[in-house]
Amino acid sequence: MHIIENGNTAAALGVKLCRASVIAAYPITPQTPLTEKLSEYVERGDMKAEYIPVESEHSALAVCIAASSAGARVFTATSANGLLYMHEQVQWASGARLPIVMCVVNRAVGAPWNIWNDQQDSISQRDTGWIQIYCADHQQIIDAVIKAYWIAEKVSIPIMVCYDGYILSHTFMPFDLPDQKTVDAFLPPFKPDYALRPEEPANLNTVTLPDVRLDVRGELAHSYMEIRYLLQEELRTTLDVAADAEKRFAEIFGRQSDPFIESYRCDDADCVALGLGSLTYQLRVSVDALRKEGIKVGVMGLRFYRPFPDEAIAGALKGKKSVVVFEKALSYGYEGALTSDLKSALYEHLAGTGTLPSIQNFIAGIGGRDIRTDDLTKMFRAATHGRVSKEPLWIGLKL
Amino acid sequence: MDKEFIQIRWHGRGGQGAITAAKIVASAAFTSGYDGVVMAPTFGTERRGAPVMTSLKISRTKIYDLSPIETPDIVVVLDHLLLKETDVTHGLKKGGIIVLNTPMAFESYSFTDFKLASADITAISVEAGLPHGMVNTGMIGSLEKATNLLGMDLLIKCIEEEFSSRKPQKNSLAARIAYERTRVGG
Numbered sequence: 001m002h003i004i005e006n007g008n009t010a011a012a013l014g015v016k017l018c019r020a021s022v023i024a025a026y027p028i029t030p031q032t033p034l035t036e037k038l039s040e041y042v043e044r045g046d047m048k049a050e051y052i053p054v055e056s057e058h059s060a061l062a063v064c065i066a067a068s069s070a071g072a073r074v075f076t077a078t079s080a081n082g083l084l085y086m087h088e089q090v091q092w093a094s095g096a097r098l099p100i101v102m103c104v105v106n107r108a109v110g111a112p113w114n115i116w117n118d119q120q121d122s123i124s125q126r127d128t129g130w131i132q133i134y135c136a137d138h139q140q141i142i143d144a145v146i147k148a149y150w151i152a153e154k155v156s157i158p159i160m161v162c163y164d165g166y167i168l169s170h171t172f173m174p175f176d177l178p179d180q181k182t183v184d185a186f187l188p189p190f191k192p193d194y195a196l197r198p199e200e201p202a203n204l205n206t207v208t209l210p211d212v213r214l215d216v217r218g219e220l221a222h223s224y225m226e227i228r229y230l231l232q233e234e235l236r237t238t239l240d241v242a243a244d245a246e247k248r249f250a251e252i253f254g255r256q257s258d259p260f261i262e263s264y265r266c267d268d269a270d271c272v273a274l275g276l277g278s279l280t281y282q283l284r285v286s287v288d289a290l291r292k293e294g295i296k297v298g299v300m301g302l303r304f305y306r307p308f309p310d311e312a313i314a315g316a317l318k319g320k321k322s323v324v325v326f327e328k329a330l331s332y333g334y335e336g337a338l339t340s341d342l343k344s345a346l347y348e349h350l351a352g353t354g355t356l357p358s359i360q361n362f363i364a365g366i367g368g369r370d371i372r373t374d375d376l377t378k379m380f381r382a383a384t385h386g387r388v389s390k391e392p393l394w395i396g397l398k399l
Numbered sequence: 400m401d402k403e404f405i406q407i408r409w410h411g412r413g414g415q416g417a418i419t420a421a422k423i424v425a426s427a428a429f430t431s432g433y434d435g436v437v438m439a440p441t442f443g444t445e446r447r448g449a450p451v452m453t454s455l456k457i458s459r460t461k462i463y464d465l466s467p468i469e470t471p472d473i474v475v476v477l478d479h480l481l482l483k484e485t486d487v488t489h490g491l492k493k494g495g496i497i498v499l500n501t502p503m504a505f506e507s508y509s510f511t512d513f514k515l516a517s518a519d520i521t522a523i524s525v526e527a528g529l530p531h532g533m534v535n536t537g538m539i540g541s542l543e544k545a546t547n548l549l550g551m552d553l554l555i556k557c558i559e560e561e562f563s564s565r566k567p568q569k570n571s572l573a574a575r576i577a578y579e580r581t582r583v584g585g
Contacts, residue, residue, distance in 0.1 A: 004426050004436065167465050172422055172438040174429050281463040373464050 003177050007168035010138040010175055011077070011103050011161070012037035014145030016047050017183040020075040020101075024052040024063035028082040029115045030165035031105040035077055057082040061089035061102070068098040069204060071195030073149065076100070079165060080107035080121045087125070094129030094231060096205050099152035099190070100159075101145065106277070106328070107165040108367040116368020117165040119276060123305075123329035123337050125160065129231050131238060132305040134276040135163040136262065138175040140303075143255065146178075147245045150187050154245075155238050157231070164278045164328075166368070178253060186252045235307045242304060260309035261316055265291065266298030271384040272317060273299040275326040276338065279364065279371065283326065286377040295384055308341050314349030322358045324383045326376070327392075328365045335392045336361045361392040369396055402548070406468045409453040410487045411477035413446045416535035419561065420475075421455045423539060427549045427557040428457045435462035450485050471495060475542055477520075477534055479503060488513060498541050498581075500534050505582040516545035518581040520573075527573035529566065536562070536570040540577030551578055 011034050025035040041047035054060045057078050064074040093100050104122045108114040135141045141163050148159040208224040215221040246259035264284050266272055273283045280301030290297045327336035339361040350356050360383040365371045379395050411417030418440050425436040435458035454468040470490045479501035493512050500520035508515050520537035536558050543551055559567040
């Protein structure tokens, strides 16, 4: 059934359909309406879950970590400085290998204070060991939440489902709301290998020495380095699990898409734009405009940012003359983080083949600056013949 | 007016229900076969009484561009005093429509480049039994009279669905009376 709702409601409905049993959250714009919706569902009895209103984001994730350790399917959501305040627990959740799903409603981080959209918040959490999924519309938000629980619980790694604040969170559009039966068929109840039980107290993730040693049962136990190595290794194999999730989702829901890259008019394109989130949909309008001028362009939206689908990206971009990366965040002091990751993937897979495309980085929409489609088209057009500037160029900058 | 892709900008005051009205029109448009409907409120400055804006794009195909409307086909103005506070016709296409709630006579306005559709929706809504100042459903009746876009039957159905627990009949009555009494310029 199609309904017209905003992106926060799409996320809340996804969480409800996944039967999350513990929700802990602290309100922050533009995430607030999402957690308000969930508290309404719980209050009305539409959702059998414990809603725990906490005093901070740090506590929100701490509650999720505890509840997940006890075997509950948990959910939280935040934005911007809320996510930054959570940061210590963000690292803890992945180190503890807990399948937590968290929506990050992307918003600029302070200072100066700003409540509007960019993606600096989630991009700044790139190296925390979480899986990151980016959404371009409401269908992708609700579908990503559902897929996220399946993937997270398969690999025991937490997932951030990221979507643009206001542009998606507060905008209304139609999307297909799956029924409970379909979601239940896709997502079985959460059955962790290990869960804390009151009758069997245990210490989890206590001090782990630099080297391996025998545990209390006399067995050789992993040390910190082994535990962290396994996190990295299993994050890399999560790419295969994500592909499985997509296949399973398509079979049950009848909606199919590429698990890693959503491409538009790329097959015969010489120049391809690359980005994360709703901006890649707006770029489709630019692609259509430039195609009318006879310029062969296309756009790719990346759905998984971590683990980074380097092989899929390099494969998709092989033979292209130029790539234009549009980003709503950057690694301050260098360039957009996605641009650096892209260069690394292309070097790995295409170096020496003589087919390395030129790469131009544009920064757009920082702090919610309106991104006019005409401006996007103009900048895109300027970069179709190759790089125009080594340093990233800021679209719409008024200096 | 091109009926394949229509851009409507709503001007109201925080608390007047412009977003709800735009959402009702969006639902009706989607039901009638417009696959692309996107309603985007402006963000960050919403307060009761302050001027607020909402963009509604209606298209036969899925909409990928969520950026704000720059050149609306129609502007819907829920309070005539907003004409003095904000440039409601900014970017409005030549020949575009202004749907205006005003107690002033239709003849007292002269827009050279635009078509005016007006009615005293504030009074009509009270007549329909709604509390003073609840004008959003009345505006939908005026909008339909000015555009003949979606049909009153469908709009009435969508209004009554949206307000199913909040005076559905009075809200749809306000839209019906507004449809009858709205004057549309040439």
